Amino acid sequence: QVQLIESGGGLVQAGDSLRLSCVASVRTFSNYDAGWFRQAPGKEREFVAVINWSGRTSDYADSVKGRFTISRDHAKNTVYLQMNSLKPEDTAVYYCAATNQDMSTDQNEYRFWGQGTQVTVSS
Numbered sequence: 507q508v509q510l511i512e513s514g515g516g517l518v519q520a521g522d523s524l525r526l527s528c529v530a531s532v533r534t535f536s537n538y539d540a541g542w543f544r545q546a547p548g549k550e551r552e553f554v555a556v557i558n559w560s561g562r563t564s565d566y567a568d569s570v571k572g573r574f575t576i577s578r579d580h581a582k583n584t585v586y587l588q589m590n591s592l593k594p595e596d597t598a599v600y601y602c603a604a605t606n607q608d609m610s611t612d613q614n615e616y617r618f619w620g621q622g623t624q625v626t627v628s629s
Contacts, residue, residue, distance in 0.1 A: 508535055508618040510602045515623030518592055522627070526587040528602030528620055533579060533583060539605050540578060540585040543613055544598035544625075551601070555610040567610055570596075591628045599624050 509531035518524055528540070539558050546550040555576040557564045564576050575588040587604060600623050603616035610616065 508532055508538070508604050509533075510604065510618055510620035512600065512602050513618040514555070515625045517626045517628065520593055520627055520629050521592045522592050523588070524592065524598055524625060526589065526602075526623060526625075528585045528587075530567045530583040530585075532599060535583050535604060537606075538581045538618075539607065541603050541605065541610070541613075541616060542574075542576060542585075542600045543603060543616075544596075545601070545622075546595075546598040549598075551613055553613065554600070556609055556611060557585065558609055563609060565611065567611075569613040589625070592625075594627045594629045596625050597625060625627060 512528050514526040541552040541556040555566045557576045561578045573591045578585045602620040606617040606620040607615040
């Protein structure tokens with residue numbers, strides 16, 4: 507069982523930056539690919555970014571490419587999401603998740619989920 511705890515959300519203005527963190531409870535987290543998803547009010551949860559187990563490969567939703575960067579630190583059992591040039595449409599609850607499916611963008615293939623952290627971007 508992998509428990510994931512997100513942090514780093516908050517209220518910011520458009521154009522600002524935030525870094526989300528996702529800490530895992532076990533070292534075996536390093537064996538999983540990790541993803542970030544988000545859910546805005548009244549909308550379906552959507553894929554944001556994924557990083558493979560080694561940290562060498564990543565992928566992004568088109569809406570965040572060039573602005574968001576996913577990374578991981580195995581020594582800290584942590585995955586990060588650096589979010590730059592934030593826009594009001596980035597407002598959502600952001601979830602960290604872990605999967606044993608290679609570079610999956612499908613939330614149904616993620617086995618472990620965090621509780622989410624709120625990001626609010628004002629215009």
